[in-house]
């Protein structure tokens with residue numbers, strides 16, 4: 102089994118970095134169990150990294166880090182139940198390619214597909230669509246190696262309570278080695294990127310949400326032009342997405358990178374750049390297999406905060422966001438991404454028991470973001486927002502406990518599964534067990 106020492110690790114956005122004593126790359130479940138047993142004997146803590154695409158210190162450790170990059174791929178396909186069992190380290194883009202050959206697809210994805218399946222589930226990663234929950238809701242069965250070095254397999258039937266607690270558990274229940282997920286016959290979607298004038302978006306918001314299988318919009322600060330994206334099933338045959346991807350790469354990545362750099366050097370330009378960008382985003386229509394349309398490349402690096410608020414507050418919240426931005430004149434040019442997620446019953450899911458609007462704030466890497474995020478977070482809190490676990494936020498234990506009715510029971514179960522806190526790092530300790538946040 103590969104292992105590295107004196108390794109310097111950082112996440113995608115370089116907002117979290119650490120020097121783990123060791124990083125292990127197990128090739129089998131047997132390897133994973135052996136590492137956990139050795140950690141237990143040596144009183145070491147373990148964190149697991151997926152693709153390192155969370156913005157917070159979830160993965161951070163100076164003890165042992167595990168990557169399941171060598172424990173990936175599809176283990177089993179069940180054509181009768183439309184389920185596939187995959188290893189925890191499987192990247193979503195690899196899964197999509199295998200599923201495509203089987204004429205299956207994941208019913209929904211976020212806007213990138215580089216995450217590992219276990220990492221995506223652990224933070225409640227989501228896409229958009231009023232009929233679709235987060236990726237965690239696609240899980241039918243999940244298997245952990247726990248702190249005792251034992252296998253723990255959970256599903257609706259054998260242990261519903263712990264199952265619901267485990268589906269968004271930030272790596273605190275152990276190492277996810279296998280996941281069985283629901284898949285759907287691979288659909289062809291018509292993707293439409295369009296522009297709409299803000300007052301018309303507000304007027305027709307409910308229709309956009311209800312009448313489209315997948316709907317999201319991008320609201321550029323200081324601009325009245327909104328970019329909408331919709332995806333709906335079509336009977337047309339799928340076309341090549343090469344041009345679409347090329348366009349996306351040039352306009353939404355390389356061109357945006359160039360203007361972002363200008364804003365970094367001259368922040369005062371941000372407002373004009375934002376207005377200009379809102380006009381330049383492409384209008385396009387394309388028919389293709391769903392998995393080719395959900396995800397887009399993200400070359401431009403940024404920091405991000407995202408909150409899920411009850412859907413009923415969506416309009417008031419976006420109106421207040423726009424007014425606050427204009428009032429306070431932040432130097433920000435990245436669009437605010439707005440999506441919809443169906444309610445679920447996963448204990449620590451931000452969509453727990455409520456249909457939600459997710460509102461995501463981005464700032465170009467290196468630019469000042471703290472004041473903007475602080476003020477936007479205050480608006481999100483006012484509308485009972487719950488933060489995305491993989492993105493930046495300033496909530497403390499006392500706030501989080503109020504947000505999640507099953508919080509205390511979650512803590513009890515975590516305690517039973519891992520009494521020595523083998524899988525809890527300093528960041529999680531602060532988030533779950535203290536009222537003083539130092540790490541962001």
Ligand SMILES: Cc1cc2nc3c(=O)[nH]c(=O)nc-3n(C[C@H](O)[C@H](O)[C@H](O)COP(=O)(O)OP(=O)(O)OC[C@H]3O[C@@H](n4cnc5c(N)ncnc54)[C@H](O)[C@@H]3O)c2cc1C
Pocket residue numbers: 113114148149150151152153154155156159160169189190210211212213215216217218219220221222223224225226227228271272273275276277278399489490491492
């Ligand atoms: C450019 C970009 C775009 C994004 N787009 C979206 C989006 O559209 N929608 C959305 O909801 N989020 C989005 N995110 C956030 C991202 O999906 C989540 O942070 C996700 O958790 C990252 O997956 P990962 O594999 O990188 O996991 P990591 O960030 O590496 O880990 C996340 C958590 O999972 C745990 N973990 C990982 N593997 C295992 C395992 N095998 N067993 C136990 N625990 C494990 C880690 O310990 C950690 O707590 C985006 C992030 C970036 C950088």
